[in-house]
Amino acid sequence: TAVSSSRFSTTTEPQTFPNRPLNPADSSTSSSSMSFQTSSAAGDILRQERKNPRAEYQGEQARLRLGWSEEAMIAGAKEVGISPSIVGSFPRKEAALVEFFMDDCLQRLIDRIDSGEELQDLIPSQCIYKLVRFRLEMQAPYISKWPQALSIQAHPLNVSTSFKQRAMLVDEIWHAAGDEASDLDWYVKRTVLGGIYSTTEIYMLTDSSPEFRDTWLFLDNRVKDAFDLKKTIQEATYLAEAVGAGMGSSLQGFVG
Template structure:
């Protein structure tokens, strides 16, 4: 469901730019408003000035172009700052200090950090966006992935995603704490929901009924418990974590039992509460 570009484009909020242009985030996730923008996702929301001359070159002569260019450049600087800040996270944590250090690395005034309304959360969400993009690139390029059975595909993709957190493992409890703050929960939840959906899509899932929700709930639980297990794993290269992950995936892939039982439970709850449960799940996962 999330995989289709049209739904992804319509689901995510637009970013209003100077000059009346509306651009959708190009990363396809619900990260901070400073995500990279793609010109192909921009659409004008204001009529052009009535005196506009049709044959004037567009290389900066228009006042609209002049008003948009500084804003676009500023947003690009924000992305550069976030990318550079990640290098300082293992030492400084998911903090404003790491972002100030990142700004200095790329030659940007540290005052730019004040433009992020949820500073530390913006850094964590940017990292989540970047990890999802890397995972999607791997899915698209790894030809061997299609040769694996679905359970092995899922285990490999969850491991690949969690390995991206390994360099930050000592500071990841702080990231989880930031994600759990009330103002950050909606973005965190939707980022994780999209991650789970991408993994199921790569595993060949085409469900569009109650199984769609059940499968993603199960995988979300596997991902979260493995993520927590990883925080306390002192084995070489997180060997015990991957063994734990493989065991949970094997257990979950007894679909004739686990999914059917979960479906019966969901249907029983739905029967007792009317359509409110289904409406809530639709609003969370499909919007």
């Protein structure tokens, strides 16, 4: 069963966001139908676990130990009574698992936005801070294995889907903050926010403070700086470079 959302998909079909401006020069990266199918199949295993709290807990512990790997998928299949042989049908095993997780997290973020919970009275900077933090908190249980996930996303065969998923995440957050830009400002804002997200994500990997307290302070400062008009141009340049660093050179220090 595919991840259901009226607003996003990793299929090759172009997506339309209801009542929202499109990228002025939209050329969204396509991903193969096989990629979507394998992500969906990997998702079936995880959704089956959620029907049984004990299976969900045990499955989560197995994934934490095994990381984003074929072994983790086999363990998950066994936990929910699915033949492990199904994993062999996934040509992009680890990537399918990571991509499903990213899609699932995006759907949860969309649900949070649509609920209007704690967002209606916030100014844009507060809204962005809250949503970026909410999204990154989803990765907290897997933080010890997240460098592996970033490495998988950065692989040449997977990077286009990874970029598209992150672009949709950034777009959703900006729309939730009330942005309706459709000109050059569209690119600048998303570059800045993409940089904020990526640098905070990398910072989180080395944060040993209780409940990632230092990470959230780092995020708060980055958001405030981005909304400081005196620093906008400088920050945009720095954060644009950080996007590449988040998926490239900075990652090397964690994966060897």
